[in-house]
Amino acid sequence: MKSEPQLHPPQPSRRDFLKGAAAVATTLVAPGILLYKTGQAATGLNRQARWGLLIDTNALSEADVDACVTACQREHGWRVQDGSETDAQWVRKVTLEDRASGHRSFLPMMCQHCESPPCVDVCPTGASFKRADGIVLVNKHTCIGCRYCMMACPYKARSFIHENLKDQLAVAPRGKGTVESCTLCVHRIDRDGANAVPACAEAVNRGDSKAILFGDLNDPQSEISRRLRQLGGTRIRADLGLNPGVRYQGL
Amino acid sequence: MRIWISISRSIALLLLLGTMPAGMLSAADAAASGFGKIAIPKPPKPADAEHCVEPVAVMRRDHMKFLTHQRDATVIDGERNAKYSLVGCIDCHNPASASGEIIRYENPQHFCAECHAYASVKIDCFECHADRGLERQRQSKSDAAAWDRAGAGLSVTTLRRRLEAAE
Incomplete structure (x- = not known):
């Protein structure tokens, strides 16, 4: 009979035991020296939260929206290759023009982090998923690159x-054959929690004026909830009933 | 019958002679000439680290299990800055050298590549993941905020070490 593969390390030898004893002694002499990491205060996943963005298009100039796109590129290391339709596009600039008045507004368009995301419904492997805090992500370890989610998304938010x-950057692993989209700067959220500022917001917010406001939609006391209660916010393609986590003002 | 025995004896002798030079060569020569035993890789330890997250014997055997488990915990449950993070491995074992030289996974001297070549293991981690601690090298100490961002998921000790190295 074949023996089971050994999952546990071999028993420590007498020598290893003695070395271990010496290490313990050192720890006692100089506590803290042997710590392999002190650890940054990471907040991790908040299961009670639902993260969202409130984007005030009245406060965003065309240059601001361009700055959003550039900041996202710098943060995650994606860049437009040749302007073709197959290029990576985590966030894009959308221009709306009211023909009657000639008024133009510009808005950054990214993954809307829907409450009922169609991209998750169609994914055959479960790679497209919604985190417990409402962020819609692609698990690239299980993504097979079928691109059903790209077809399903009404916001054209994903690219292949x-x-x-x-x-690639350490915070944003990305590679050939997988789908990707806005992550709401999930690495910052895991580190800073409710105080996180996504890269696009960081690029356009100046002082107290927050053209892009990040916050917890589930928390009635959060600034984003208060501002939504006060001034309201538009869900793009609200008719689809997806309840996106990204809301717009001034549309 | 006797003829056959003598023929087989001479074949055996030839075989023996054929193998003798290999036996007489040193192990290094054998490796260089493409046959015989290949030397077991001994990747250098990080100069400024006391020890790895687990004993070496455990890491050799089980690092892939730790990493596979950790990747799901990180992607799905947002568990960053973890004990078994791949970023942590790379950050410690493959920082850019003092001269700024970056060792990539394609380079046989890369910490991961060295043993994987020996064990004939093909991994695709680095088709997506950073195989070097590059972006932290780019930052200057004055740009503390940018440094902090680039270091998301890194331990404070590692960051401090990088800061000192950048000076």
């Missing part, structure tokens, strides 16, 4: 990586 990539 066609080329081999190099020089």
Whole structure:
């Protein structure tokens, strides 16, 4: 009979035991020296929260929206290759023009982090998923690159990586054959919780004026909830009933 | 019958002679000439780290299990800055050298590549993940906020070490 693969490490030898004893002694002499990491205060996943954005288009100029796109590119290391339709596009600039008055407004359009995301419904492997805090992500470990989610998304928020990539950033692993989209800067949220500022918001917010406001839609006391209660917010394609977590003002 | 025995004896002798030079060569020569035993890789330890997150014997055997478990915990449950984070491995074992040289996974000297080549293991981690601690090298100490951002998921000790190295 074949023996089971050994899951546990071999028993420590007498020598290892003695070395361990020496290490313990050192810890007692100089506590803290042997800690391999002190650990940053990471808040991790908040299961009670539902993160969202409130985007005030009246406060956003065209240059501001361009700054959003650039900041996102810098944060996650994606860039427009040749302007073709297959390029990566985590966030794009959308221009709305009222023909009667000639008024133009510009808005950053990214994954809307729906409460009922169609991209999750259609994913055959479960790679497209909604985190407990409402952020819709692609688990690239299980994504097979079928692109059903790209077809299903009414916001055209996702893109597919066609080329081999190099020089990806540690916070945003991305590679050929997988789908990607806005993550709401999930690495910052996991670190800072409710105080997180996504890269796009960081690029346009100046002092107290927050053209892009990040916050917890579930918390009635949060600034985003208060501002929504006060001034309201538009859900894009509200007729679809997806209840996106990204809301707009001034549309 | 006797002829056959003598033929087989001479074949055996030839085989023996054929194997003798290999036996007489040193292990290094054997590795260099493409046959014989390949030397067991001994990747250098990070100069400024006391020890790994687990004993070496455990890491050798089980690092892939730790990483596979951790990847789901990170993606689904947002568990960053964890004990078994891949970023942590790379950050400690493959920082850019003092001269700024970056060792990539394609380079046989890369910490991960060295043993994987020996064990004939093909991984695709680095088709997506950063295989080097590059972006932290780019930051200057004055840009503390940017540094902090780039270091999301890194331990404070590691960041401090990088800061000192950048000076």
